[in-house]
Structure formats: structure tokens, C-alpha cells
Amino acid sequence: MDALEVVEILVFPGLTFFVWLAFVFEWLDRKTTARMQGRIGPMLAGPRGILQPVADFFKLTSKEEIVPQFSDKLVFEWGPPFFFAAPAIGTIFIPVVGLNAIVSSPYDLLFILFVLAFSTLMAGMLGYASAGRFSTISIGRLVLQYASFEIPLLLAIVSPAVAAGNLSISGIVQAQSNFHWFVFVVPIGFAVFIVSSLAELEKPPFDIPDAKTEIAAGWMTEFSARPLAYVKLTESLSYVFLSALAASLFLGGTAGPVLTNVTILQDGIYLAYFLIKVFAIGFAIFAIKTALARVRINQAANLFWTVLTPLSLLQLGIVILLR
Amino acid sequence: MSYLTRWSRKRSIWVFPVNAASCNGCDIEILASLTPRYDAERLGVEVVASPRHADVLLVTGTANSMTRGILKKIYEQMPEPRLVVAVGACALGAGVMRGCYNVGHGVDKVIPVNLFIPGCPPRPEAILFGILKLVGEHPRGQVVAKEQIGKVSTTEHEEGEK
Numbered sequence: 001m002d003a004l005e006v007v008e009i010l011v012f013p014g015l016t017f018f019v020w021l022a023f024v025f026e027w028l029d030r031k032t033t034a035r036m037q038g039r040i041g042p043m044l045a046g047p048r049g050i051l052q053p054v055a056d057f058f059k060l061t062s063k064e065e066i067v068p069q070f071s072d073k074l075v076f077e078w079g080p081p082f083f084f085a086a087p088a089i090g091t092i093f094i095p096v097v098g099l100n101a102i103v104s105s106p107y108d109l110l111f112i113l114f115v116l117a118f119s120t121l122m123a124g125m126l127g128y129a130s131a132g133r134f135s136t137i138s139i140g141r142l143v144l145q146y147a148s149f150e151i152p153l154l155l156a157i158v159s160p161a162v163a164a165g166n167l168s169i170s171g172i173v174q175a176q177s178n179f180h181w182f183v184f185v186v187p188i189g190f191a192v193f194i195v196s197s198l199a200e201l202e203k204p205p206f207d208i209p210d211a212k213t214e215i216a217a218g219w220m221t222e223f224s225a226r227p228l229a230y231v232k233l234t235e236s237l238s239y240v241f242l243s244a245l246a247a248s249l250f251l252g253g254t255a256g257p258v259l260t261n262v263t264i265l266q267d268g269i270y271l272a273y274f275l276i277k278v279f280a281i282g283f284a285i286f287a288i289k290t291a292l293a294r295v296r297i298n299q300a301a302n303l304f305w306t307v308l309t310p311l312s313l314l315q316l317g318i319v320i321l322l323r
Numbered sequence: 324m325s326y327l328t329r330w331s332r333k334r335s336i337w338v339f340p341v342n343a344a345s346c347n348g349c350d351i352e353i354l355a356s357l358t359p360r361y362d363a364e365r366l367g368v369e370v371v372a373s374p375r376h377a378d379v380l381l382v383t384g385t386a387n388s389m390t391r392g393i394l395k396k397i398y399e400q401m402p403e404p405r406l407v408v409a410v411g412a413c414a415l416g417a418g419v420m421r422g423c424y425n426v427g428h429g430v431d432k433v434i435p436v437n438l439f440i441p442g443c444p445p446r447p448e449a450i451l452f453g454i455l456k457l458v459g460e461h462p463r464g465q466v467v468a469k470e471q472i473g474k475v476s477t478t479e480h481e482e483g484e485k
């Protein structure tokens with residue numbers, strides 16, 4: 001590993017870039033929600049409130065850290081950085097400039113599945129470690145929700161891999177150049193992926209684990225100050241991560257329909273395509289989450305087990321037959 | 324305190340509202356200050372679901388013998404630096420409940436209060452004014468005068484009402 005690679009992983013297009021993107025995403029999320037509700041959203045922090053998530057983050061880091069008496073101190077205090085690490089590591093497998101990611105191996109997708117499972121596991125551990133009543137209820141719901149959305153999500157991720165005949169994300173993106181986007185090949189898989197990622201992100205209509213009106217702030221109830229700042233940042237980062245994953249797997253990622261072979265500024269064009277797609281998927285998720293109300297846990301389980309799992313299986317079958 | 328800390332504390336105010344035996348009138352007004360007409364979110368106000376996340380405790384209603392202990396407990400659960408705002412005549416000093424057998428004092432006898440917002444109930448403008456004052460922004464002098472804060476400023480709205 002040389003110096004350039006370290007810079008790539010830590011600054012651009014690695015960690016710093018994605019953290020910046022996460023802040024922008026959270027701002028866009030709040031703005032979109034506000035606009036859809038007829039409000040104007042954050043206005044004072046920075047131009048048009050763009051620094052609002054940054055202000056929230058730094059304010060949280062400067063507050064007093066409370067560790068509940070009966071909590072598991074080790075996990076409670078050291079868990080949030082690990083929680084943050086899951087999507088942060090996942091992002092380095094996603095191509096941002098060019099058709100190759102910083103790190104790519106033939107088994108990327110297996111690792112991505114591990115990252116998705118690990119972040120849910122970390123959330124569960126953090127919730128249990130804080131030993132609050134609301135957190136415990138929330139973790140029960142989280143595990144049940146995870147058990148219902150994991151299989152459709154997994155099958156939805158696998159179908160573009162089957163279509164490309166490749167398990168590496170860079171390989172899947174390369175297979176989609178020349179406007180051969182997999183959203184046209186596996187449309188059901190794309191829809192299932194979006195719905196399941198709403199559940200993974202704990203956003204409405206699947207915000208069952210942190211239902212504000214029922215169980216306070218869910219598994220985050222006992223967190224304050226710096227751990228809370230990390231947890232909130234991780235949530236936005238997962239947002240970006242899942243949007244980027246959807247863009248790479250289904251919408252061709254950095255590969256665009258036109259201007260694929262100019263000699264100058266090729267990297268800039270790749271980056272522009274990537275950002276346009278990520279923000280498009282982000283906006284779709286913001287709109288869905290603002291427009292819908294929460295479903296009950298049994299309705300969510302029903303939806304995933306009886307509708308989305310058969311659909312994603314059907315999709316997988318179709319893709320295997322078409323190959 | 325560094326500039327960054329001061330700036331971020333001013334721009335990000337997370338509020339946990341508590342109803343300590345109010346008649347609900349004040350709570351409706353707090354709700355109204357979050358709705359499109361006033362939109363407290365443009366100032367960086369966010370209503371959070373847990374006292375552990377909060378910077379400001381918005382107390383409405385007079386603390387009676389039932390809610391006194393709960394109020395104290397919630398206050399103790401908040402991380403420093405914490406601020407308490409008493410909203411409405413009841414929270415200031417029992418208000419219309421004065422003389423009842425189970426009440427007889429304002430919230431400031433239970434927990435330290437940083438800011439009082441009078442009114443029965445206070446108007447949403449008053450609540451926003453109070454929040455801005457709390458973080459050291461004077462709405463009439465500086466912030467509301469700027470176009471960026473949005474269409475509804477305090478004075479504009481009062482003229483429209485007449």
C-alpha cells in the first residue's frame with residue numbers, strides 16, 4: 001500500500017468524501033421533508049442551513065457524556081466507533097471515480113452483505129448494552145424486522161450479480177457500461193432493494209425500532225454526547241452507503257449513457273454521474289419516507305415474508321433463466 | 324470555549340418538551356411554533372424523543388405533586404450544558420391553578436429555570452423569541468431582520484393579524 005492509496009482511502013474518494021456526503025444527505029433530507037410539509041427547514045446555520053448537520057455534530061461532541069449505571073460500559077463506550085466503521089468500510093468498495101473502486105476483490109458482495117448484517121448487529125449490541133427499557137423493546141423489534149427484511153435484501157443484491165456474472169461491485173459496474181443498466185434487466189430486484197433498504201435504515205414506513213411516539217428514541221434513547229454524534233453520523237452514512245450501493249448495482253454507478261470516452265476530465269464525468277445517481281436515489285428515499293406512515297411490526301413482517309421474498313425469488317429465477 | 328463550540332451550540336437547539344400538568348394549551352402553542360407558519364426548525368430547533376439527546380427542556384404547566392418528581396428525574400437525565408425554559412403562566416407561578424390543593428408554585432421551585440415565557444398560552448412568536456434569546460440571538464435586532472430567516476417575522480405577522 002503506497003501513500004497515494006492511503007490518501008485515496010482516507011480523503012478522496014474514501015472516508016472524508018463520504019462523511020461530507022453524509023452531512024449533505026442529512027441536510028437534503030431535512031430540507032426535503034420540510035418542503036414536503038410546507039415548511040422551509042434549517043435556514044440559519046450556513047447558507048440556506050447547509051451546515052445544520054455539522055452544527056448538530058459539533059454541538060453533540062461538546063456535551064457531557066452520560067453512561068447509565070447498569071449499562072455494559074465497554075460496549076456502550078466503544079461500540080459507536082465500530083458501528084461507524086461498518087458503512088465506512090463498505091464505501092471503499094464502491095467505484096466513485098473511474099470504473100474501479102479503491103479496493104476491489106472478486107468477493108466484494110459477500111463482504112457488503114457482512115457489513116449490512118454487522119451494522120444491524122452493532123445496533124442491537126449498543127441497544128442492549130445501554131440497558132434501558134425503551135432500548136430493550138426497540139432491539140426486539142429491530143431483530144424481528146431484520147429477520148424479515150434480510151432475505152429479500154440479500155436476494156435483491158444477488159440478482160444483479162447473477163446478471164453480471166460477477167461478485168465484485170466494480171465488475172458489476174463495468175458490466176453496465178454502454179447504458180446496459182441492470183434496472184432494466186432486474187426491475188423487481190431494484191424495487192425490492194429500495195423497500196428493504198428503507199427497513200435497513202429504519203426509516204418510515206419501517207421505523208418500527210425507533211418509533212418516536214411509542215418507544216422514545218428506540219435503541220438510541222440512552223445515548224448522549226459523543227456516542228450519539230457517532231450514531232447519528234453513522235445513520236446518515238448508511239443512507240449514503242445504501243444509495244451508492246443501489247446506484248452501483250442497478251443504475252450503472254459511474255458508467256453513464258453518454259460521454260463515456262472523452263479524453264479530458266473523464267474522472268470528473270464519472271464523479272458527476274455517480275453523484276447524480278446517488279442524489280436521485282436519495283431523493284426518492286426522502287420522498288417515500290416523508291409521504292408514508294409507519295406500519296405495524298406484523299404488517300411489516302407480512303409484507304416482507306409474503307410479498308417481497310417471493311418477488312425477489314421470482315426475480316432471481318427470471319435472471320437465471322435469461323442468462 | 325472555542326468559536327466552533329459556541330457557534331454550534333447557538334445553531335443547534337434540541338428541545339425536549341415536558342407537560343408537567345398543563346391544560347394542554349401551551350403544548351398546542353409549542354406545536355404551532357413547529358408548523359409551517361412559524362417553523363422553528365429554521366433556527367435549528369429539533370424536537371427530540373429522549374431527554375438524553377436534549378439541550379433545552381421546555382416545561383409547560385405547573386408542577387403539581389404528581390409531576391414534581393417526574394420533572395426532577397427528567398431534568399437529571401439531561402446532559403450538561405442544559406437549559407430549562409418555563410412556558411406559560413402556569414409554569415411561571417401556578418397561573419390559573421393558583422390556590423389548588425396540590426399546586427401553588429411555579430416550575431422554578433422544582434428545577435432551576437433559565438428563561439420564562441409568560442402568556443396564557445404564550446403565542447408561538449413569543450416562544451420563538453424566547454428560544455432565540457436563550458441562545459443569545461436577539462430576533463428583532465439582528466436575525467429576523469435578515470431575509471434569510473424566512474417570510475414570517477414577528478412584526479410582519481402581528482401587523483397581518485390586525
Ligand code: SF4
Pocket residue numbers: 344345346347348349383384385410411412413414418419442443444445
Ligand atoms: S399557562 Fe394557560 S394555556 Fe398554559 S397550561 Fe397554564 S392554563 Fe393552560
